[in-house]
Amino acid sequence: MRRRILIIGLGLIGGSLALAVKKGYPDTTIIGYDIDPQASKLAKSLQIIDSSVSDLAIEAPQADVIILSAPVESSIKIIDKLAEMPLKQGCLITDVGSTKQTVVEKGNQLFEKGVYFIGGHPMAGSHKTGVEASRERLFENAFYILTPTSEVPNSKMIQLQNILKATKAKFIELDPETHDRFAGLISHLPHIIASGLVHQVARQGEKEPLVSQLAAGGFRDVTRIASASPAMWRDILLHNRDTLLTMLADWKEIMHDVEQMIIDEDSEKIFSFFAEAKNTRDQLPSKKKGALMPFYDLFVDVPDHPGVISDVTALLAEAEISITNIRIIEAREDIMGVLRLSFRSEEDLNLAKEKLIDQMYDTYEAP
Numbered sequence: 009m010r011r012r013i014l015i016i017g018l019g020l021i022g023g024s025l026a027l028a029v030k031k032g033y034p035d036t037t038i039i040g041y042d043i044d045p046q047a048s049k050l051a052k053s054l055q056i057i058d059s060s061v062s063d064l065a066i067e068a069p070q071a072d073v074i075i076l077s078a079p080v081e082s083s084i085k086i087i088d089k090l091a092e093m094p095l096k097q098g099c100l101i102t103d104v105g106s107t108k109q110t111v112v113e114k115g116n117q118l119f120e121k122g123v124y125f126i127g128g129h130p131m132a133g134s135h136k137t138g139v140e141a142s143r144e145r146l147f148e149n150a151f152y153i154l155t156p157t158s159e160v161p162n163s164k165m166i167q168l169q170n171i172l173k174a175t176k177a178k179f180i181e182l183d184p185e186t187h188d189r190f191a192g193l194i195s196h197l198p199h200i201i202a203s204g205l206v207h208q209v210a211r212q213g214e215k216e217p218l219v220s221q222l223a224a225g226g227f228r229d230v231t232r233i234a235s236a237s238p239a240m241w242r243d244i245l246l247h248n249r250d251t252l253l254t255m256l257a258d259w260k261e262i263m264h265d266v267e268q269m270i271i272d273e274d275s276e277k278i279f280s281f282f283a284e285a286k287n288t289r290d291q292l293p294s295k296k297k298g299a300l301m302p303f304y305d306l307f308v309d310v311p312d313h314p315g316v317i318s319d320v321t322a323l324l325a326e327a328e329i330s331i332t333n334i335r336i337i338e339a340r341e342d343i344m345g346v347l348r349l350s351f352r353s354e355e356d357l358n359l360a361k362e363k364l365i366d367q368m369y370d371t372y373e374a375p
């Protein structure tokens with residue numbers, strides 16, 4: 009039987025997930041639902057979904073998997089609605105919201121119905137909104153955080169990762185509280201600050217219009233994210249309230265310190281403020297998407313020879329080192345190919361390196 013996946017909320021993220029999953033699993037039937045009939049219509053005409061429904065109560069009970077991809081507050085309300093519906097036993101429900109604690113708390117109420125909720129957050133996106141901005145490869149190489157609670161059986165986590173692996177994202181498990189602290193710091197607080205900068209320029213621009221015209225270049229770069237969906241960001245702030253209140257207090261303290269340095273004309277402290285920030289910024293993992301955690305990737309030169317991949321994997325399996333991802337980067341005839349092996353930790357990476365070098369493999373890490 010073809011698996012039915014219901015996507016609720018056909019915007020940038022719902023549409024991008026639909027495209028990635030359809031590409032990975034062409035036999036899956038993807039049904040879309042959106043409160044805005046125009047979004048459903050557009051998703052169908054762009055062939056992002058197979059069909060749309062106008063009544064959630066008709067489709068939800070038939071779905072094997074339900075993905076909630078509306079703004080956080082709406083997703084929570086949808087969970088309340090799902091709780092009233094006769095869902096398929098074993099149905100897997102996940103969300104993509106940028107905050108996790110309140111959504112997961114609500115999702116946990118579904119377990120007594122014989123369905124499973126696993127919180128999720130793909131750490132990639134854009135300031136663009138709407139299904140027309142969807143991209144099949146939006147999540148490629150990005151981190152995808154999953155926040156399963158203790159009620160979630162392993163088999164359901166595996167099922168979810170099997171579906172979402174079509175996104176080619178890298179999975180990380182966090183508890184909802186840790187997720188919200190991390191996301192607050194690296195995403196939500198910066199968003200508030202970017203929007204705050206825009207407000208400050210706008211206020212001045214009312215008096216001196218030239219200033220807004222000059223606000224190109226660097227200003228545009230650091231404030232790009234302020235063009236994102238206000239509804240989505242309203243919900244994020246309301247659902248990460250305590251974390252953000254603490255972080256805003258810390259931020260004000262840092263700004264207060266800067267203010268004092270300027271008042272004191274303390275050139276040494278001002279220099280250090282920038283030098284330390286530069287140093288830290290320069291050391292962030294330089295991957296295209298997401299700077300939450302480093303990758304533990306090892307590259308191995310392998311001869312173009314049958315069985316070479318199983319030789320490498322068997323060697324590591326024997327040493328009980330688990331590989332989280334494996335990819336052949338280049339394998340043309342008669343030349344060496346390159347195998348990219350990803351590990352969970354630096355310790356696993358170093359151990360793997362040792363074992364491979366022992367067997368005369370050439371290994372190297374990303375610069």
Ligand SMILES: NC(=O)C1=CN([C@@H]2O[C@H](COP(=O)(O)OP(=O)(O)OC[C@H]3O[C@@H](n4cnc5c(N)ncnc54)[C@H](O)[C@@H]3O)[C@@H](O)[C@H]2O)C=CC1
Nearest residue numbers: 017019020021042043078079080082105106133134137138
């Ligand atoms: N935009 C981004 O870069 C990222 C967003 N997220 C999360 O993904 C979720 C969706 O964000 P986007 O796709 O960017 O927003 P979007 O604005 O592009 O799409 C949201 C869609 O949800 C629909 N919707 C709203 N309430 C609904 C309801 N009650 N029932 C059904 N549909 C409803 C809207 O009509 C809209 O089509 C949010 O929870 C956000 O926090 C996560 C990662 C990145």
Ligand SMILES: O=C(O)C(=O)Cc1ccc(O)cc1
Nearest residue numbers: 106131132133134135195233
């Ligand atoms: O536009 C960008 O650079 C983003 O950072 C998009 C984004 C917005 C919200 C998220 O929860 C995750 C990613």
